[in-house]
Amino acid sequence: MATRIFSGIQPTGQKHLGNYIGAIRQYVEGQDRGEAIYCVVDLHATTVPFDPAELRRSVHDTAAILLAAGLDPERCIFFRQGDVAEHTELCWLLSSVTAWGDLNRMHQWKDKRELLESRQGAFLSAGLFLYPVLQAADVLAYRANEVPVGDDQRQHIELMREIARRFNERFGGVGRDVLVVPEHRIPEVGARIMDLQRPDSKMATTGGTEQGTVLVLDEPEVVAKKFRSAVTDSGTEVRRGEGKEGIANLIEILAVVRSVAPEEIEREFEGSGYGDFKGAVAEAVVEYLAPVRERYAELRADEAALERTLAEGAEKARAIAAPVLADVREAMGVGPPR
Ligand code: ATP
Ligand code: MG
Numbered sequence: 001m002a003t004r005i006f007s008g009i010q011p012t013g014q015k016h017l018g019n020y021i022g023a024i025r026q027y028v029e030g031q032d033r034g035e036a037i038y039c040v041v042d043l044h045a046t047t048v049p050f051d052p053a054e055l056r057r058s059v060h061d062t063a064a065i066l067l068a069a070g071l072d073p074e075r076c077i078f079f080r081q082g083d084v085a086e087h088t089e090l091c092w093l094l095s096s097v098t099a100w101g102d103l104n105r106m107h108q109w110k111d112k113r114e115l116l117e118s119r120q121g122a123f124l125s126a127g128l129f130l131y132p133v134l135q136a137a138d139v140l141a142y143r144a145n146e147v148p149v150g151d152d153q154r155q156h157i158e159l160m161r162e163i164a165r166r167f168n169e170r171f172g173g174v175g176r177d178v179l180v181v182p183e184h185r186i187p188e189v190g191a192r193i194m195d196l197q198r199p200d201s202k203m204a205t206t207g208g209t210e211q212g213t214v215l216v217l218d219e220p221e222v223v224a225k226k227f228r229s230a231v232t233d234s235g236t237e238v239r240r241g242e243g244k245e246g247i248a249n250l251i252e253i254l255a256v257v258r259s260v261a262p263e264e265i266e267r268e269f270e271g272s273g274y275g276d277f278k279g280a281v282a283e284a285v286v287e288y289l290a291p292v293r294e295r296y297a298e299l300r301a302d303e304a305a306l307e308r309t310l311a312e313g314a315e316k317a318r319a320i321a322a323p324v325l326a327d328v329r330e331a332m333g334v335g336p337p338r
Contacts, residue, residue: 003034006144006182008041008081008135010205011058015065017214017285018193018203020292021256022150026187028070030148036076037142037317038066040310043081043088044134047127048112063306065216068295077320079313081138086321090137091130093328097166098133102159106132108152115206136160140167141321143180151191152202157184171331178331179324190256196230199245217293220286227282238269238277247274254281257288 007027015024030036040062045055059080071078081087103109109129116122127134135156139147140163147157164179172178193203197212204213214226232246240248240262255262269277299306329335 003146004142004144005030005034005036005146005148005185006038006139006142007148008039008044008138009062009066011040011042011045011055011062012205014205015062015216016203016205016208017216017253017289018150019205020069020216020289021190021193021253022187023148024066024069025190025256026148026185027066027076030146031070031072031075034146037144037320038071038076039079039081039084039138039313039317040066041081041138044131047125047131048116049123059310060300060303060306063310064296064300065292067299067306067309068292069216073309073313077313077316078309079317080310083310083314084141084317084321086141086318086325087134087137090141090321090325090328091134093332093334094137094140094163094167095130095133096332097170098136098159098163102162103129103132106159107155108132112206132156132159133163136163139182140164140179141324142317143320143324144182145180146185147182148185148187151186154184154186157182167328167331171328178327189262190252193253194245194249196226196246196249199231199249214285216289217296218289220290223286223289224282227278227285230278232274232278236273238272238274239266247277250278250281254284257281257284 007023009019009023027036027038040059042055042059045058063078063080066078067073109131112128113124116124116128136159139160147153147160149157161181164181167179168177168181195201195203195208195212196214197209201208211226211229212231214223218226227250230246230250232250233244235244238247238251240251251262251265255265258265269280326338330338
């Protein structure tokens with residue numbers, strides 16, 4: 001059987017280079033490698049304070065970025081999470097085999113909780129706590145084998161695997177697994193793109209610096225300026241190493257954009273100054289993102305077409321998820337017997 005790949009992406013219109021390199025690039029490649037299923041996770045977005053009209057817009061923004069980046073509805077299943085009710089139903093069913101203590105240990109929960117609590121009066125939803133269960137349901141509803149996401153999702157994928165194992169143990173028969181335990185696929189290069197201004201923390205939608213975060217839809221001049229002002233170190237060598245997180249990050253980025261190993265970049269820029277090197281990275285990234293920006297403008301302008309694409313995708317997704325849910329309900333004794 002072909003490898004089934006699943007990934008969900010947050011509907012933040014502002015996708016950054018880290019998202020592109022760590023995730024989106026892999027989604028596109030996944031279409032050639034297996035049966036690829038991708039969704040824009042509007043339900044996950046409701047776990048932190050949000051605006052309903054803005055949520056709708058962001059789903060369209062994100063869908064247009066993904067399609068512009070190369071997701072092809074003929075070669076993958078691409079839909080909006082909230083259109084397929086199996087995700088939420090499975091989330092509830094899986095919560096019975098998810099340990100409260102495990103959820104309470106998740107770094108993302110702890111970090112976002114802290115962030116929200118530091119903002120006076122910010123509402124901390126139960127949904128934020130359950131986020132990893134919904135994420136597990138997203139993947140397990142399709143019996144996907146592989147989840148291509150960045151290294152920052154390691155803990156959530158581990159929990160998802162544990163949930164699948166526990167479900168099979170508790171509700172599967174001898175030699176009869178109901179759910180597939182998926183593998184985490186982390187990109188070899190670019191799994192963690194760092195903030196250009198704070199190279200010790202990852203480029204991120206929440207909590208990153210504005211100058212240090214390169215957006216996929218940034219104007220070329222803006223991209224160039226962000227790279228020119230990237231924080232480096234007091235040394236002179238274009239090489240990765242202790243205390244050289246800034247330069248190492250730029251090396252990784254250029255390696256990905258050029259599809260070569262980081263070592264090759266180090267060899268090429270031996271003896272070059274930081275200024276020249278940054279210029280080369282900026283130029284390469286601008287060229288890398290330009291076609292995405294152009295296609296995005298076209299796709300985003302036609303909301304009716306975007307909605308049609310998402311609706312067709314949801315129908316295909318449901319066709320896979322519904323029988324899995326039927327098996328889960330049957331195994332758990334929920335609803336009438338089959
Ligand atoms: P947030 O700060 O709200 O968590 P984010 O910028 O981390 O947002 P996500 O929506 O959490 O973005 O992640 C989307 C995908 O991009 C995930 O697969 C994640 O692993 C990947 N990703 C996010 N940031 C980076 C990064 N700096 N480098 C590589 N991959 C990344
Ligand atoms: Mg994240």
